[in-house]
Amino acid sequence: MLLLSCAAQPKLPPSADVWAELSGALPGTWSATTSSGNTVQVRYRLVSGGSALIERWAPDTARETLTVFHRDGEALIATHYCAQGNQPRLRLSEQIGDEVVFRRFDATDLAPEEGVLDELRLRVGPQGLKKTEIYQEGWERVPTVLRFVRTSTR
Numbered sequence: 685m686l687l688l689s690c691a692a693q694p695k696l697p698p699s700a701d702v703w704a705e706l707s708g709a710l711p712g713t714w715s716a717t718t719s720s721g722n723t724v725q726v727r728y729r730l731v732s733g734g735s736a737l738i739e740r741w742a743p744d745t746a747r748e749t750l751t752v753f754h755r756d757g758e759a760l761i762a763t764h765y766c767a768q769g770n771q772p773r774l775r776l777s778e779q780i781g782d783e784v785v786f787r788r789f790d791a792t793d794l795a796p797e798e799g800v801l802d803e804l805r806l807r808v809g810p811q812g813l814k815k816t817e818i819y820q821e822g823w824e825r826v827p828t829v830l831r832f833v834r835t836s837t838r
Contacts, residue, residue, distance in 0.1 A: 699760035700755070702779070702784050705784075706753060706806065707730055707734065707737050707753075709808040710808065710813070711729055711837070712835075712837040712838060713834070713836040713837075714726045714727070714728070714832035715832060716830040716831055716832040724742060724830065725742065725743060726740065727743050735754060735755070736752055737752070737753040737754070738750060738751075747767045748767070749765055750765040751804075759775055760775070760786075762774045762775075762804060768799065769795075770793050770798055771791060771793060773788065773789060773790050773791065773792075774788050774789065774801070774803070774804055775787065781807075782808075782809060783805050783806065784806050784807075785803065786803065786805075786806075787802070788820075799820065800819065800820050801817060801818075801819055802819060802825060803816075803817075805818075811831075812832050813831070813832040813833075814831050815829070816828070816829045816830075
């Protein structure tokens with residue numbers, strides 16, 4: 685006999701709603717200051733007839749990375765093209781208040797010694813964009829939280 689847990693499962697937000705929110709609110713240029721005092725820039729742009737949202741992290745630099753968000757049926761996927769050379773794929777997994785959470789379900793070209801983006805959290809609101817990246821490095825999960833302000837709608 686199979687027993688199923690009655691524990692509450694996180695409520696999966698409708699991907700269409702999250703897609704509409706992210707694709708409507710994120711396009712443009714955003715800037716944040718790191719804990720070391722450096723400025724980092726991120727740009728979002730809709731492409732492919734509005735079916736994909738590209739995030740360019742540190743655009744026009746040697747360490748530029750891309751994350752591409754797109755719908756996949758009922759799912760919302762984010763593929764991160766890391767400067768380390770790996771490509772983790774994350775799926776929208778839950779919504780906590782006004783924050784959406786993407787979690788890694790696989791990765792390509794991942795070497796054993798490399799860190800990998802394991803979780804991505806986004807919150808867009810009147811104060812700007814809060815972005816939390818959690819990298820899996822060996823047995824440790826290393827979070828980075830940045831608060832961005834919009835600098836341009838282009």
